[in-house]
Amino acid sequence: MLWSNYFIPTQKENPSDAKIPSHQLMIRSGMIKQESAGIYSWLPLGLKVLKNIENIIREEQVRAGAIEILMPTLQSSDLWNESGRYDGYGEEMLRVTDRHSRVLIYGPTNEEQVTEIFRKYIKSYKNLPLNLFHIQWKFRDEIRPRFGVMRGREFLMKDSYSFDLNEVSAKVSYNKMFVAYLKTFQRLGLKAIPVSAESGPIGGNLSHEFSIIAPTGESEIFCDKNLLDIDINKKDYISDEEISEVVEEYLKFYSATDEKHDSEKFNSMVKNGEPNIWKRN
Amino acid sequence: MLWSNYFIPTQKENPSDAKIPSHQLMIRSGMIKQESAGIYSWLPLGLKVLKNIENIIREEQVRAGAIEILMPTLQSSDLWNESGRYDGYGEEMLRVTDRHSRVLIYGPTNEEQVTEIFRKYIKSYKNLPLNLFHIQWKFRDEIRPRFGVMRGREFLMKDSYSFDLNEVSAKVSYNKMFVAYLKTFQRLGLKAIPVSAESGPIGGNLSHEFSIIAPTGESEIFCDKNLLDIDINKKDYISDEEISEVVEEYLKFYSATDEKHDSEKFNSMVKNGEPNIWKRN
Numbered sequence: 001m002l003w004s005n006y007f008i009p010t011q012k013e014n015p016s017d018a019k020i021p022s023h024q025l026m027i028r029s030g031m032i033k034q035e036s037a038g039i040y041s042w043l044p045l046g047l048k049v050l051k052n053i054e055n056i057i058r059e060e061q062v063r064a065g066a067i068e069i070l071m072p073t074l075q076s077s078d079l080w081n082e083s084g085r086y087d088g089y090g091e092e093m094l095r096v097t098d099r100h101s102r103v104l105i106y107g108p109t110n111e112e113q114v115t116e117i118f119r120k121y122i123k124s125y126k127n128l129p130l131n132l133f134h135i136q137w138k139f140r141d142e143i144r145p146r147f148g149v150m151r152g153r154e155f156l157m158k159d160s161y162s163f164d165l166n167e168v169s170a171k172v173s174y175n176k177m178f179v180a181y182l183k184t185f186q187r188l189g190l191k192a193i194p195v196s197a198e199s200g201p202i203g204g205n206l207s208h209e210f211s212i213i214a215p216t217g218e219s220e221i222f223c224d225k226n227l228l229d230i231d232i233n234k235k236d237y238i239s240d241e242e243i244s245e246v247v248e249e250y251l252k253f254y255s256a257t258d259e260k261h262d263s264e265k266f267n268s269m270v271k272n273g274e275p276n277i278w279k280r281n
Numbered sequence: 282m283l284w285s286n287y288f289i290p291t292q293k294e295n296p297s298d299a300k301i302p303s304h305q306l307m308i309r310s311g312m313i314k315q316e317s318a319g320i321y322s323w324l325p326l327g328l329k330v331l332k333n334i335e336n337i338i339r340e341e342q343v344r345a346g347a348i349e350i351l352m353p354t355l356q357s358s359d360l361w362n363e364s365g366r367y368d369g370y371g372e373e374m375l376r377v378t379d380r381h382s383r384v385l386i387y388g389p390t391n392e393e394q395v396t397e398i399f400r401k402y403i404k405s406y407k408n409l410p411l412n413l414f415h416i417q418w419k420f421r422d423e424i425r426p427r428f429g430v431m432r433g434r435e436f437l438m439k440d441s442y443s444f445d446l447n448e449v450s451a452k453v454s455y456n457k458m459f460v461a462y463l464k465t466f467q468r469l470g471l472k473a474i475p476v477s478a479e480s481g482p483i484g485g486n487l488s489h490e491f492s493i494i495a496p497t498g499e500s501e502i503f504c505d506k507n508l509l510d511i512d513i514n515k516k517d518y519i520s521d522e523e524i525s526e527v528v529e530e531y532l533k534f535y536s537a538t539d540e541k542h543d544s545e546k547f548n549s550m551v552k553n554g555e556p557n558i559w560k561r562n
Contacts, residue, residue: 007413033401035356047349091380092380098375098434
């Protein structure tokens with residue numbers, strides 16, 4: 001197709017509200033158009049990139065044994081009342097009242113809904129482990145949306161939910177996702193650093209964030225430089241044991257968000273004496 | 282993948298609220314799960330079917346020269362106030378207020394938003410014709426959702442918007458979509474009948490619905506049986522003229538919704554004397 005028949009509205013000027021290069025370049029190359037604060041249209045070029053990223057994520061999820069479903073964007077508030085998170089989630093959750101005065105919420109996440117699917121259909125331990133994922137638009141009413149699509153309000157998110165019979169099996173499922181995330185970022189050309197993190201409102205006692213070092217980051221991570229030298233390319237999915245070994249190789253090095261940072265542990269685990277403080281997004 | 286490792290929750294019983302075979306079979310084969318009235322989760326099997334249909338639609342749109350974008354599900358109410366449709370759209374439109382007390386609407390359709398995209402970027406007649414389409418979740422707050430995903434509230438819709446320099450060119454764009462729709466339905470194994478229709482709240486003076494004859498239909502169409510014998514398989518996209526000839530071949534036969542039905546015209550155009558009254562969906 002000829003460029004003149006296509007639709008890539010480039011512009012020369014940096015938009016005044018775009019503070020960081022990724023946001024500026026996405027606007028200038030005609031990939032996205034802002035519609036409201038933190039809400040964007042994806043123009044043809046941006047949509048192609050979005051779909052490519054989505055497909056890489058999907059392939060790595062499926063390769064790790066996760067099964068794709070698609071839950072709706074709007075959820076009944078009933079499940080959130082049952083879980084006790086309806087009031088706790090705060091102003092980030094968008095609440096809507098329909099014509100019959102029933103309260104719906106625009107899903108910021110899907111633990112309640114996927115658990116209801118599990119509760120309805122799974123009747124035997126033979127159906128475990130089960131890992132369901134979906135790639136769906138979410139809405140979180142950020143008080144200060146910024147950095148273009150990086151911290152938007154309506155955003156496309158992949159979320160996986162694993163169900164296991166016991167803690168050992170849950171750890172296996174966790175490890176599979178851990179490696180899948182590393183593989184996904186590697187295929188995207190990004191060096192992701194797994195960092196011990198707080199679980200936040202989602203809950204759970206085992207949690208990692210996968211951080212990308214960027215000069216525009218808003219928080220810091222503390223990690224051992226040796227972590228950066230592990231080559232995930234060499235690791236492939238073979239057995240649960242081998243996946244576990246890959247994860248252990250990462251976990252033996254210190255790595256934490258600033259919230260989880262422990263100076264004493266850091267000093268005893270990191271030998272080379274360099275500060276290893278990074279900004280990340 | 283083994284069936285036992287997959288997730289296809291079949292059931293033997295027809296759910297009591299599923300009145301028509303398509304709804305019953307989609308539930309029984311584990312394709313969908315109802316979440317709220319007219320809101321469904323797509324389970325793995327259903328999602329595969331949905332994606333297949335989506336891909337066929339996309340391919341035929343692209344083949345007809347349309348360019349894919351993706352507008353968000355939530356829109357600012359400002360554009361709807363400007364177009365004058367904010368108050369007119371009625372209770373089917375879901376209105377939401379965000380944390381900063383700004384009114385958003387969950388898009389039931391996207392004329393306003395796509396026109397704003399056009400207004401912002403298209404500065405020259407040389408960029409025309411332009412046909413932008415997207416495949417995105419819509420919400421229409423149906424007072425009585427029914428028939429499973431056939432008349433749901435949250436549903437995936439393909440919508441195309443063509444922009445042309447004059448009426449002749451607009452007709453060419455219309456004809457391309459006309460043939461693309463016939464091809465799409467044909468690839469889906471469905472016999473679609475183009476029927477003259479009222480434009481409804483969308484507006485415009487040229488409008489066709491593509492109807493499928495079904496015993497569960499809720500309205501009737503009137504058409505000449507000869508319309509059913511036209512073989513769209515034999516027609517391919519070559520020139521605008523040839524596409525126009527295909528459309529003309531359809532339009533020479535009588536075909537109308539019950540709202541647009543004209544008995545006198547019907548009697549003079551349909552020669553074989555058969556009633557040709559069909560229920561459709």
